[in-house]
Amino acid sequence: MKNSDKHEKIIRAAVKVFAKKGFFSARISDIAKAAKVADGTIYLYFNNKFDILISVFDEEIGKFIAQTKKLVDQEENPQRKIEVFALKHLAMAKENKSLAEIIQMELRQSHKLIKEYRKTIFSEYVDIISSIIRQGQTKGIFRKDVKPGIAKRAFFGALDEMTRLWVLSPKPPYDIEDTAKQISNIFLQGINAV
Amino acid sequence: MKNSDKHEKIIRAAVKVFAKKGFFSARISDIAKAAKVADGTIYLYFNNKFDILISVFDEEIGKFIAQTKKLVDQEENPQRKIEVFALKHLAMAKENKSLAEIIQMELRQSHKLIKEYRKTIFSEYVDIISSIIRQGQTKGIFRKDVKPGIAKRAFFGALDEMTRLWVLSPKPPYDIEDTAKQISNIFLQGINAV
DNA sequence: TGCCGCTAAATGAATAAGCATTCATCGCTG
DNA sequence: CAGCGATGAATGCTTATTCATTTAGCGGCA
Known part of the structure; x- marks a missing residue:
């Protein structure tokens, strides 16, 4: 074997x-x-129990971030990129519920290593959002007074909270696509230039 | 004694x-x-170690929700209510960092009792948001196509993610009031009727 | 006022259970 | 039959919880 x-x-x-x-x-x-x-x-x-947890993160989250990046890159329009991001995020939570659950629970521990992890890996992920926002601002589509550093977290947080609902409930109470659309819709209207 | x-x-x-x-x-x-x-x-x-954790939640979170409700009730305008909610949420995370940290970490465990807790206590809290949204919709201020059940989570999630940043960082990287304003601003423009 | 003794609160050393990790042994394969 | 991956019972450490003992507070009595 x-x-x-x-x-x-x-x-x-x-x-x-x-x-x-x-x-x-x-x-x-x-x-x-x-x-x-x-x-x-x-x-x-x-090596030990903790090493298993770290390996789970290393091996599974990396793949997912790469996929998301690729999908987002395929789109031209910043607004469309935001929609795709939301959809991919929620779809992954649905398809890979156990992993989503672990991310929800364990990646929030106060353990030092976990804290580092969150900073590095998650930064990479949410920075996909802030770079989309900056692109949109350059093109004049998005409001210039929106701070990408705050907006990225707001958007990510919104998606993350929906994921939490998935994870806690036995069945998704909302349809993934509807939810992704509604959340990106509110966010996009929120940051749209007038 | x-x-x-x-x-x-x-x-x-x-x-x-x-x-x-x-x-x-x-x-x-x-x-x-x-x-x-x-x-x-x-x-x-x-009774035991777990009972201490539960008592922390019972005694500390209840107070906070009551305070938030009171503040929100004092405002007339739904938009202003949203702003007040955001400010109060972030202010509490700053003033009571240890408790915020525990809520971030421990209220996400998979323990059954914790799951129940999250459902009941947190529902009460985020439902403050959805009822504000419904008020605004009735008054014709907020878009009717926004689902309060989704929007409440999006808004709460955005605030919660900012809180997480506070908790992980030794110092708040953003000013509380600026952040509250920016987040409620994006959200309000996002759900405003045209 | 000062002294007893009684009760309830507080103490912390001892207990006992839980579980990560190890390692002597096994058995398959080439 | 040599070597190497796999095994799982045994080990030993960690810590929640208990409980025999001590301490403090208080009311009644002389």
Whole structure:
């Protein structure tokens, strides 16, 4: 059996277990059972429990950010870019609920490493938004008095809060596309030049 | 020494310790030390560690929601109400950083009780926003096609994300009032009837 | 006023359970 | 049969919780 197989299996199992129980209440033996390996096997692939969590972030979030960037780059119009961003964000939360749940819960811990993580990885993500805003401002489409540094967070926060609703509810109470449209719509009218 | 003194002291100490270390990494002995009581004394006032966390929420968040409601009620104009809400939200995060930090971190855990908590307590809070929106719609000030259930979350999420920035950074990178103004400004233009 | 003794509050050392991590052993494969 | 990945029981540490003991406050009594 190849290395990559086990590593992958453990990561996938960990995503499920962390989502269900949270990092601290998750047992290594839970993850081992879910991955169908022995407890000790996990330590052949990861240094410790925390390392599993970090690996989940490293390997899963990176992919997602890259995809989002690519999609946004394909659009010409800044307004359209904003819409695409919103849609992609919510779609990912729906398709990958466990991961979304972990991001919601664990990426907010006060652990130092997590704090660093949030700063670097998340900056990269929300900066996609601020650069769209700047493009729009240059073109004269968006209001110049909007601060991209604040607006990016406002928009991201709005999407993140909708994601939280998904994660807490057994079923999405709103349709993904409607929601993405409504949120980008409010935001776009909010920052549109008059 | 009266009962209320110790209870209060322990709660206050717990807020600090939970904020610094997070619920799971916080030790009872840390809280006891911070409150200047013996470890065992804590169990005269609380059933267990989790009960301390719940008490923090019960006693501190309730007060805050009541204050916000009162302030909002004093305003006549729905637009002004939105501005006041934003300002109060961010001001509280600044003035009571430890509590804001705990809300950010711990109220997102997957624990069942916490999930319930979020649903009930937070609903009460964000519903202040949706009822303002409905008032504005009735008056013809706000767009009728905006769904209050989505818009309330978008607005709350925007504020919550700014709060997160406060909590992660040693110093507020933006001025509270500027931020509140900018966010409510974008939101209001976003939902204004044309 | 000062002294007892009673009760309730407070203490913190001891307990006991939980669980991450280790490592001696196994068994498959080439 | 040598080497290497896998195993899972055993280890040992961490910490929430308990409880036997101490301390403080208070009311009654001489």
